[in-house]
Amino acid sequence: xxxxxxxxxxxxxxxxxxxxxxxxxxxxxxxxxxxxxxxxxxxxxxxxxxxxxxxxxxxxxxxxxxxxxxxxxxxxxxxxxxxxxxxxxxxxxxxxxxxxxxxxxxxxxxxxxxxxxxxxxxxxxxxxxxxxxxxxxxxxxxxxxxxxxxxxxxxxxxxxxxxxxxxxxxxxxxxxxxxxxxxxxxxxxxxxxxxxxxxxxxxxxxxxxxxxxxxxxxxxxxxxxxxxxxxxxxxxxxxxxxxxxxxxxxxxxxxxxxxxxxxxxxxxx
Numbered sequence: 001x002x003x004x005x006x007x008x009x010x011x012x013x014x015x016x017x018x019x020x021x022x023x024x025x026x027x028x029x030x031x032x033x034x035x036x037x038x039x040x041x042x043x044x045x046x047x048x049x050x051x052x053x054x055x056x057x058x059x060x061x062x063x064x065x066x067x068x069x070x071x072x073x074x075x076x077x078x079x080x081x082x083x084x085x086x087x088x089x090x091x092x093x094x095x096x097x098x099x100x101x102x103x104x105x106x107x108x109x110x111x112x113x114x115x116x117x118x119x120x121x122x123x124x125x126x127x128x129x130x131x132x133x134x135x136x137x138x139x140x141x142x143x144x145x146x147x148x149x150x151x152x153x154x155x156x157x158x159x160x161x162x163x164x165x166x167x168x169x170x171x172x173x174x175x176x177x178x179x180x181x182x183x184x185x186x187x188x189x190x191x192x193x194x195x196x197x198x199x200x201x202x203x204x205x206x207x208x209x210x211x212x213x214x215x216x217x218x219x220x221x222x223x224x225x226x227x228x229x230x231x232x233x234x235x236x237x238x239x240x241x242x243x244x245x246x247x248x249x250x251x252x253x254x255x256x257x258x259x260x261x262x263x264x265x266x267x268x269x
């Protein structure tokens with residue numbers, strides 16, 4: 001299987017630009033990590049990071065189809081195909097994708113051995129910690145059909161411990177791994193930044209997130225980045241229509257193909 005058009009996923013999601021990176025995702029925190037990274041690369045002038053983004057609606061079970069499973073056997077978003085390599089490179093797991101892109105384009109990863117190690121420390125901290133936030137606290141606090149005090153309290157205390165770890169680290173440095181913005185920030189921000197901003201599980205008051213002032217400062221700096229604002233929009237299928245870019249194939253799509261613009265175009269027909 002040597003071309004994108006030979007791949008089973010192309011049957012359902014035909015490639016708009018076969019020579020580009022092809023992303024299949026949904027804007028959960030794990031999905032946002034990758035679209036932010038891609039938009040940051042483009043913001044930095046890396047034209048080779050141009051990509052097509054297709055929505056995988058996890059609420060409708062798209063991730064379990066054989067076409068998607070051919071890329072990610074674990075049936076989780078995000079997943080990506082890099083067709084600039086021979087043979088094409090398949091990628092799954094958000095941390096793996098971030099590291100691959102950082103190494104491929106030599107961006108957003110420290111150059112020194114010590115700096116790289118610190119960046120990897122925080123990247124893998126996120127990969128190990130987020131299940132307590134999402135699958136643990138988020139599930140029992142927001143999604144479980146019955147509310148049980150013990151698991152909610154158990155996971156709430158763990159999330160507060162994690163926020164304290166982040167807050168102490170960010171008291172001493174601007175970004176997670178030091179003075180430079182990196183893939184460590186891109187991995188952690190969609191989870192913990194959203195949490196302290198009150199945009200995750202409606203749990204800001206319950207977790208007293210106002211206490212973590214250094215995390216709040218860091219979150220506010222990152223959300224102001226233009227690439228982060230764009231990355232949050234990609235594959236989005238809820239919220240204000242102007243915030244939703246369900247598929248992304250060109251930089252101009254942010255101006256012309258958000259749901260509010262599509263609706264305006266339909267009304268003119």
